[in-house]
Amino acid sequence: MSCFKHKLTLIATLLLGLFMLASAGPLQAQYFGRNKVQYKKFDFKIMKTKHFDLYYYQEDEEVVKQAAMMAERWYSRFSRIFNHELKGRQPLIIYSSSPEFQQTTVIPEAMGEGTGGVTESFKRRIVLPYGVSLAETDHVIGHELVHAFQYDIAGQGHSDQARYTGAELRVPLFLIEGLAEYLSIGPLDPETSMWMRDTWKRKDLPQIKKLENYYKYFPYRYGHAVWAYIGGRWGDEMIGKIFKMLARSGDYEAVLQGVLGVPLKKMSEDWHKSMEEAYKSLVPLTETPDKYGRLLLKGAEENPYNVSPVLSPDGQNMIFFSSRALFSIDLYLADPATGKIKRKLTSTSIDPHFESIQFIRSAGAWAPDSERIVLGTVSKGRPQLTIMNALSGRIEKEIPFPELGEILNPSWSPNGKEIAFAALVGGVTDIFIYNLEDNTLKQMTRDSFGDLHPVWAPDGQRIAFVTERFSANLQWLDSGNYELALLDVTSGEISRLLGFPSGKNINPQWSEDGQSIFFLSDYTGKPDLYRLDLKNGQIYQITNIFTGISGITHLSPAISYSAGSRKLALSVYEGGNYSIYMIEAADKLSGQATLAQLGERPLALLPPRTQPEGALLGLLRNPLYGLPKETDFPITSYRPKLSLDFVTQPTVAIGVDRYGTYAGGGIAAFWSDMLGYHNVVTMAQTNYELIDSYLLVGYMNSRNRINWGAVVQRVPYIYGSYNAYFDNMGGLPVYIQEEYLNRQIAYQLGGFAYYPLNTFRRIEFSAGFNLIDFNSKLYRYIYDAAYFQLIDYYQLDLPAPPSIKYGYASAALVYDSSIFGACSPILGQAYLLEVQPNFGNLNFISVMADYRRYFIPKRPFTLALRLLHYGRYGGGSEDPRLWPLFLGYETLVRGYDYNSFMYSEFDENNPNAFDFNRLLGTRMLVANFELRFPVFRVLGLGKGYYGVWPLEFLAFYDIGTAWYSDEKPTWFGGSKKPVSSAGMGLRTNLFGVLVLGFDYVYPFDRPVKGWHWQFTITPGF
DSSP states (O other), X not given: OEESSHHHHHHHHHHHHHHTXXXXXXXXXXXXXXXXXXXXXXXXXXXXXXXXXXXXOOSOHHHHHHHHHHHHHHHHHHHHHHTOOOSSOEEEEEESSHHHHTTOSSSOSOOOTTOOOEXXXXXXXXXXXXXXXXXXXXXXXXXXXXXXXXXXXXXXXXXXXXXXXXXXXXXXXXXXXXXXXXXXXXXXXXXXHXXXXXXXXXXXXXXXXXXXXXXXXXXXXXXXXXXXXXHHHHOTTHHHHHHHHHHHHOOHHHHHHHHHXXXXXXXXXXXXXXXXXXXXXXXXXXXXXXXXXXXXXOOBTTBOOEEEEEEOTTSSOEEEEEOTTSXXXXXXXXXXXTOOEEEEOOOTTTOTTOSBOOXXXXXXXXXXXXXXXXXXXXXXXXXXXXXXXXXXXXXXXXXXXXXXXXXXXXXXXXTSSEEEEEEEETTEEEEEEEETTTTEEEEOOOSSSOEEEXXXXXXXXXXXXXXXXXXXXXXXXXXXXXXXXXXXTXXXXXXXOOOXXXXXXXXXXXOTTSSEEEEEEOTTSSOEEEEEETTTOOEEEOOOBSSEEOOSSTTSOOEEEETTTTEEEEEEEETTEEEEEEEOOHHHHHOBSSOOOOOSSOTTBOTTOSSSOSHHHHHHTOTTTTOOSOOOXXXXXXXXXXXXXXXXXXXXXXXXXXXXXXXXXXXXXXXXXXXXXXEEEEEEEEXXXXXXXXXXXXXXXXXXXXXXXXXXXXXXXXXXXXXXXXXXXXXXXXXXXEEEEEEEEEEEEEEEEEEESSSSEEEEEEEEEEEEEEEEXXXXXXXXXXXXXXXXXXXXXXXXXXXXXXXXXXXXXXXXXXXXXXXXXXXXXXXXXXXXEEEEXXXXXXXXXEEEEEEXXXXXXXXXXXXXXXXXXXXXXXXXXXXXXXXXXXXXXXTOOGGGXXXXXXXXXXXXXXXXXXXXXXXXXXXXXXXXXXXXXXTTOXXXXXXXXXXXXXXXXXXXXXXXXXXXXXXXXXXXXXXXXXXXXXXXEEXXXXXXXXXXXXXXXXXXXXXXXXXXXXXXX
């Protein structure tokens, strides 16, 4: 995955820490957000190859060396395809497992469970975890290295020139990610072929132009198919030329037509015809899934994922992963007879207990009692076995394994005393058995081969599993095929099971008598269900489905057999979604001894090719091409060193007004070390005059779980007032205009730290010293009262208040489980509790309490509630040098913005005059209520949560009160009245950059004003 949002996230991460240093105020409560927790501290070393600096911390350097050799091999392949050599050395940062990768400090964003790797544009760093097998690790390294070449060709990363924030790759995502898939997989891929067959059959093949909509068309699969078409029709030799021109111009339509000589529309038509030729003849040779069993749970647009079904031993219940909660994939309990949902067992989107339930590469398992289940999960950064009563939803036991990296596909032994599972340790996946009685862990395999999908035989003496060991060549780093094997639990002996000689053979499931094993294979080019008879060694084909049996990825478990009910559940990809079917008939499960004949064309081969051929495939099939012969790579310790990440585009402005000629502008620069432990930001901006310059130097340390930093900054605040009147000067009537320009210039030196307790909750601390200087000037203009000609002009320095010098220290508890949509939060809750003592020339305490809650009474409607209190308490809290708190900001009580008032509203002779002091105080209490929903989704226009565009309607009610220490609100028995408003509005997200809002508001306490429009540029609370 290329990392295009990295720059914005880094800026936000740094500035979040810096904002913590500012004096507490109502707007500070906007800074919620979830946490990225560094549970572990990694001791990185650097292995240096010809082209790579490989950063690692694993003890087994042989595994690291394998990754380094794979990287060099990929480099040789891609430098030939692109006809390009990377500038400088290529950083490759590798983690032992996905949970540890998700703690990376290199990329500020939270790494989701589905992120297999990232390549960022600042330093062209590749960051990834080891895969579950040699093949998976090799593929991810190759995929991410393509992005490194893409950035380098585009002139980003590892450049001696300053990198500016606006200079991103201007190429659609389907061409970026699709090329990475094509070059790292090739034209033969059962998964992409399955997607394309399905799209063709439902007549939803898009024009290539429409693939720009990556929300609708998954860029990895569709982009892979487009590049395979280009390579198959015009030759892989064209790829380098095409991408170099794409990187320069960004106009992919013009580039493709210029290089290939075919307009994009015609190319789309030809691409569609190649699909027709490839897949039309397959329809009468295959079946739909309902030919074999009944539909149990259907995937749909709002719930595309129903995967990894696991039947209980008695066949009365089934657990499975589903996206029906919309905002996350969770575990559910269902009735396999009806498909009715009995219970939701996890809520990962708003519950911090589990950081992962391993829904992509794993499934749960039932205990022999058909009541308890076991899952491989991640909690507090550690893999664990979680035992849960599926009928009640109660967690009975959690068994952490800090020595392991990741736990996948647990299987409960028939006697209920042991659990077998696959675990990733130090970059290698092996089989383990945990004894529940004596709490011991036994490693059953120990090698560099990927060992997956263990499942106990009914006799409890054998375990069937998937392995690379029989066909992989470690010397050549050729991963081979996934095959089935048997492990003797007592002796540890491993024997090879009969399977297909090519493709994958995965997800074994035992029959009730232990004489057969059901499994999935894509030997024909598409994943189907087969049965291996262990007595006669015969393989029987059970399904021949047009699309295929699959989970989220090609290695995800997708079938489950119940010995008690003698039924088999399976997840099928169809209609762009994943559905669960149930095969119940014994004759169907027996299968056919004669395998289906599907024609001479390899089904996994992407059109237009009819035979596996081409320059790329030749490189991919030669494991020795580019493989280093010398493998004695030098190793050094990691020593952090700052280097420039990027510089914002400099801005310069020149203006002339009555005060003179002025110049202004600004620039910011960001530095970090290779692993992101140390981050520095410098900013400078001038506005109006030199005295109005803003300067900042900030530092953040992310090395440990406690993130901390410091800042030195100079911040000017400018405000003014205006006065005009008639007078007499020396007998001459004059008209006098007076403009007052007031400045507060804050100098700050401070430090901050925050400690994440989990992904939702953290503790924040900050302390520092503030110096605030004051400066006031009067600009006076004297005009002839008759002709309004300027007679005289002068400026005066006015007396200013004495400087304020004070220190501060604050502590805050922040919680945020909310799920943020495109325009505002949708579900969950957030709160902030903060206390900040201030001491020095002024002594007072700032207190903030902010609570927010979001409900979905009916999808897609959200009810949002916020209660906010902010106040300054103590002797110095009402010093006139401190600005009073103001209720009328659009983020607090709408309809009372300062600029919306007219002088007539303050006229004492007006019976409807408004008392502006009702909006001012040193303490405030605010309540906000909103009903939100996505407009186009409700109108049925477009797919996804927001439809064709993220436009949100809202109806709101705001109420708040502000008061000083000598006052009391009416809510507390005093006389200070609250102000309130109601209205409706729209919010929209502009390309992920900002949220624009238009509110039509009625302020109940401003009868002169009435209904009016208000514009905002902030997300909803």
